[in-house]
Amino acid sequence: MFVIKYIKEVWTAVRSLLKGMKRTLYYFTHHKEIITQQYPDNRDTLVLPERFKGEVVMPHDENNEHRCTGCQACELACPNGTIKVIFKNDLTPEGKKKKAIDKLVYHLELCTMCNLCIEACPSDAIKMAQTFEHSVFDRNQLTKILNKPGSKIMEGVE
Amino acid sequence: MWSFSGIANNIHTWLGEHFNATWTMIIEMVIAGVAVIGLFALLGLVLVIMERKVSAWMQIRLGPNRVGPKGIFQSLADTLKLLVKEGMTPDGADKLLFNVAPFIAMIVAMLLLAPIAFASNFQLWDLNIGVLYVSAVSSIMVISILMAGWASNNKYSLMGAMRSGAQIVSYELSAGLSVLAVVVMCGSLQMSEIIESQRNGWWIFKGHIPMLIAFITFIIAVTAETNRAPFDLAEAESELTAGFHTEYSGMKFALFFLAEYVNVFIVCAIGATLFLGGWMPLHIGNWEGFNHAMDYIPSSLWFFGKTFFLIFVIMWFRWTFPRLRIDQLLNLEWKYLLPISMINLLVVTAMAILGWHF
Amino acid sequence: MYRETEVIQDLATAGEGDMVINVGPQHPATHGVLHLVITLNGETIKKVEPHLGYIHRSIEKMCESLSYRQFIYVTSRMDYLSAHINNHACAMCVEKGLQVEVPPRAQVIRVLMDELTRIASHELWWGAMAMDLGAFTPFFHAFRERESINDIMEETCGARLTMNYMVPGGVMHDLHPNFQQRVKDFLQLYKRKIHEYDELVTGNIIFQNRMKNIGVLKAEDAISYGCSGPTARGSGVSSDIRKLYPYEIYNKLEFDEVLETGCDSFARYMVRIREMQQSIRIVEQLIDNIPEGDFQAKTKAVLKLPKGEFYTRVETARGELGVYIVSEGGTTPYRIKFRSPGFSNLSVLDHIARGSKIGDLVAMMGTLDLVIPDIDR
DSSP: OHHHHHHHHHHHHHHHHHHHHHHHHHHHHOGGGOOOOOGGGGGGTOOOOTTOOOEEEOOOOTTSEEOOOOOOHHHHHOSSOOEEEEEEEEEOTTSOEEEEEEEEEEEGGGOOOOOHHHHHOTTOOOEEEOOOOOOOSSGGGGEEEOSOTTOEEOTTOO | OOOHHHHHHHHHHHHHHHSOHHHHHHHHHHHHHHHHHHHHHHHHHHHHHHHHHHHHHHTTOOOOOSSSGGGTTHHHHHHHHHHHSOOOOOTTSOHHHHHHHHHHHHHHHHHHTTTOEEETTEESOOOTTHHHHHHHHHTTHHHHHHHHHHHTTOHHHHHHHHHHHHHHHHHHHHHHHHHHHHHHHHTOOOHHHHHHTTTTSOHHHHTHHHHHHHHHHHHHHHHHHTTOTTSOTTTOHHHHTTGGGTTOOHHHHHHHHHHHHHHHHHHHHHHHHHHSOTTOOOOOTTOHHHHHHHHTSOHHHHHHHHHHHHHHHHHHHHTTOOOOOHHHHHHIIIIIIHHHHHHHHHHHHHHHHHTOOO | OHIIIIIHHHHHHSOTTOEEEEEOSSOTTSSSSOEEEEEEETTEEEEEEEEOOTTOOOHHHHHHTSOTTTHHHHHTTTSGGGHHHHHHHHHHHHHHHHTOOOOHHHHHHHHHHHHHHHHHHHHHHHHHHHHHTTOOHHHHHHHHHHHHHHHHHHHHHSOSSOOOOEETTEESSOOOTTHHHHHHHHHHHHHHHHHHHIIIIITOHHHHHHHTTSSOOOHHHHHHTTOOTHHHHTTTOOOOHHHHSOOTTGGGSOOOOOOOOOOSHHHHHHHHHHHHHHHHHHHHHHHTOOOOSOSBOOOOSSOOOOSEEEEEEEEOSSSEEEEEEEEOSSSSOSEEEEEOHHHHHHHTHHHHHTTSBHHHHHHHHHHHTOOHHHHHO
């Protein structure tokens, strides 16, 4: 009786091990199951979903115009103080003084890609870009100015 | 025909014509030494890349594929890196033992290479107690591990070394017993005679089920003896970080690493010699045509093919199974492998006496 | 320096022939920066003392300076493997204070995301646990399935790990148009591959021997240590918040609370494996029945919670997460306290590890499924 139990024990143990070995042998011989993505090589074919949160950018149209009114909603919404809005005084055609953004400073090194600034923006002036290769050798390069030089606010955006 | 034994004989006759007997001997020894070291380096490179590829494919990965075509020079690059790294000796370590331990591991591996027949009539030293020599010398391996673990003055290393001591000493029993099964069958300890006795069929086929059991026991025991997963308790990276070689770095670490792989090669070579007929080609009964075709494959290819198949099996174990616990490891040996191989040896002895084999 | 202070202290309590060994904060088995000071007698563990604080970022204090919209994103960094569920708990607590009704579509989306996160978390745990035991291959196999969940998250939420998708009043975006198809593909992949888990790990005799009758945590101990989640359910303690205090639409869903009575490491392992199947069941029920409507309730731009105290709890992949907010009526919380599951689960380690081998300690830590940032916060 003892011997039969002993042999049975050994047999079930060996069988369970063989099952696992069969599975690894399957993958050893079936190379089409390999899931590795060879990242820097597949950069050309790499497509990120349009919602991917890579960094905050400010889209400009062909006249170098953006939609930012400088309402500071994004600055207030940001939990980390990533965005700073710096103002200047513009002159409208009628000769009145008008407040407009001079620089929208964005600190990528502080950003956690939480998307709250984009949610907060009332005029859709900023959006998330799908870039993700942010490594640089100098930290200063991560402090970005989102509005392009010489850009001004789009007509009709208040 | 071009063969290892032919080359060896040519060198021997050439040396005999140009030098006297003593110098011939000395030069042959030097050549053999250089050849062994060269084989070591080559084995290290080949087995490391093989392990990395095998593991990668089992883990649905690609594995190394950057250095050279399909990554075949990866291990060369690794070696280069290890060579230029600083080999540090910890402050609290026993300096002498710490630095000597990796070399002992290597020397043991080199000694074990002596009685292995790589091809027909190509053997360094065909001593008449070949099998006994192998099992005796392989036990010295544990000393290097114990030395490394003790001298490191690190608690992890010490625990790894102690584990490995218990492990190697106990698994030698069942490895020895399963080797004995072959020795009983063919009645000789000499490697060349063991291979010669398999001319009409390998022992694993000739010896029926008992020989198969002996073979399986042997494979399990040598996996444990070489500290390979699932019996890699001496290094157990999730428990003891790196076990006995935690404090080693650079080339001293590489020597341990190399010794592990060479040991795997050697035990697989011995397994292939004892159970799978060494360099003997595969012959099936009286299929004359088939047997004749098999004879055309060079004997060295047969030997290396069998050895690398066994190495693959051991790697296969490693990348499939979880690790055992120390008490389970010893249970497996003393409760399962040892009784099984002892009874098996009795059966084999009875078979040998009654002549119940082909 | 270190040796002078802490280990000597431990040596004073260690007996003759005992060895004090530091596992962590840099150690392959501690999955992060957990530091265990272990007193060993040979291979046998006499005492385990967890030392915490290596990844303490004072998240609770940080939250006090952030507005009710902002503080949610920080909590993704607590238990980063169930980031959605953490965010969910915080959003629910704020909604409770604001008395906002979440639209049915948002509720369904939230539950779907929670369950997908739970599956992803358990997948990672499964792989990491097998790796603790020395089997490397399952880790990569687990990541194959987890990766497809991450892809779904990336498409809908815009990030793979710290999504910040739950906002007070609902979710940040609507579901991506591909979402349903991608989830169905994942369900198919999962069902095609699930038997591999048994072949590679669960049925393996070495694994079973490593797990069974190891790290026994009795039901009364589980209760007294405050364990929750799969750790408690492995001891037969019913503690599924989704069943006991249903939130969102959980009371309308058909799923079983997974209970195992083995009390050992294997029971805790099986709870998680079976829980994955229950999560699959929930996802299957919901994926074709997502109601139309708003994905976010209308809320004010600046949220102000009324004066008072608010508490919600959810079931994360690791157990019960409680969020406690004290409001003084302003735009930022006066005090926030998180009741994290990992902290209580870690506290049983000493209790269950005593007398077992050092190899078992690693296995036990695996079955407790510790995420260190969740413990330290």
